[in-house]
Amino acid sequence: QKEVEQNSGPLSVPEGAIASLNCTYSDRGSQSFFWYRQYSGKSPELIMFIYSNGDKEDGRFTAQLNKASQYVSLLIRDSQPSDSATYLCAVRGSARQLTFGSGTQLTVLP
Amino acid sequence: DAGVIQSPRHEVTEMGQEVTLRCKPISGHDYLFWYRQTMMRGLELLIYFNNNVPIDDSGMPEDRFSAKMPNASFSTLKIQPSEPRDSAVYFCASSLQGIHEQYFGPGTRLTVT
Numbered sequence: 616q617k618e619v620e621q622n623s624g625p626l627s628v629p630e631g632a633i634a635s636l637n638c639t640y641s642d643r644g645s646q647s648f649f650w651y652r653q654y655s656g657k658s659p660e661l662i663m664f665i666y667s668n669g670d671k672e673d674g675r676f677t678a679q680l681n682k683a684s685q686y687v688s689l690l691i692r693d694s695q696p697s698d699s700a701t702y703l704c705a706v707r708g709s710a711r712q713l714t715f716g717s718g719t720q721l722t723v724l725p
Numbered sequence: 726d727a728g729v730i731q732s733p734r735h736e737v738t739e740m741g742q743e744v745t746l747r748c749k750p751i752s753g754h755d756y757l758f759w760y761r762q763t764m765m766r767g768l769e770l771l772i773y774f775n776n777n778v779p780i781d782d783s784g785m786p787e788d789r790f791s792a793k794m795p796n797a798s799f800s801t802l803k804i805q806p807s808e809p810r811d812s813a814v815y816f817c818a819s820s821l822q823g824i825h826e827q828y829f830g831p832g833t834r835l836t837v838t
Binding site (some may be wrong): 636645649657658659661664703710711712713715716717718 | 756758767768770773775778781816820823826827828829830831832
């Protein structure tokens with residue numbers, strides 16, 4: 616079992632819709648959770664992080680964390696074609712390193 | 726403020742040659758991470774440093790790979806000898822205190838023929 620699992624996609628949504636990206640993790644001791652966006656040929660860039668159970672909102676993005684279910688998600692409201700990218704879920708356990716999922720490729724159709 | 730700097734951006738070499746990748750972290754960051762990304766395996770952590778000291782190198786695939794951090798502003802990842810299966814994008818990232826977000830450099834695309 617992979618430590619951090621994501622649906623690889625591709626996930627396609629129409630412009631203006633809500634895109635929902637999901638991630639599960641195996642280490643119950645995980646402390647913090649990150650969502651990175653990676654455009655093709657570019658490096659990962661951080662878009663959201665969440666430490667506590669519940670929701671965290673930043674503009675069109677909402678991160679949701681449920682530690683009991685070992686589940687973290689990212690919602691993108693009013694999706695735009697510029698949101699088309701691969702989204703990487705990353706989890707930090709007791710050590711300082713991040714473990715990344717394999718990423719979900721999102722395409723927003725105009 | 727400059728981000729993480731990596732060089733070269735692209736490297737094409739022949740099998741058996743030595744390859745050295747370079748990284749300059751963000752000034753003031755005390756953690757530095759080296760990653761490798763391929764389509765098959767995704768983003769893999771190779772090694773990370775804290776205050777220039779290697780902390781965990783369990784991700785280094787084999788003895789052909791070595792990494793150093795002689796000072797707070799410079800790190801190298803060396804592959805000797807290189808093999809075609811080493812072809813990947815290598816990223817360097819840095820963070821503050823290891824508990825905050827990691828900032829990635831632009832990556833080095835390595836092709837070994």
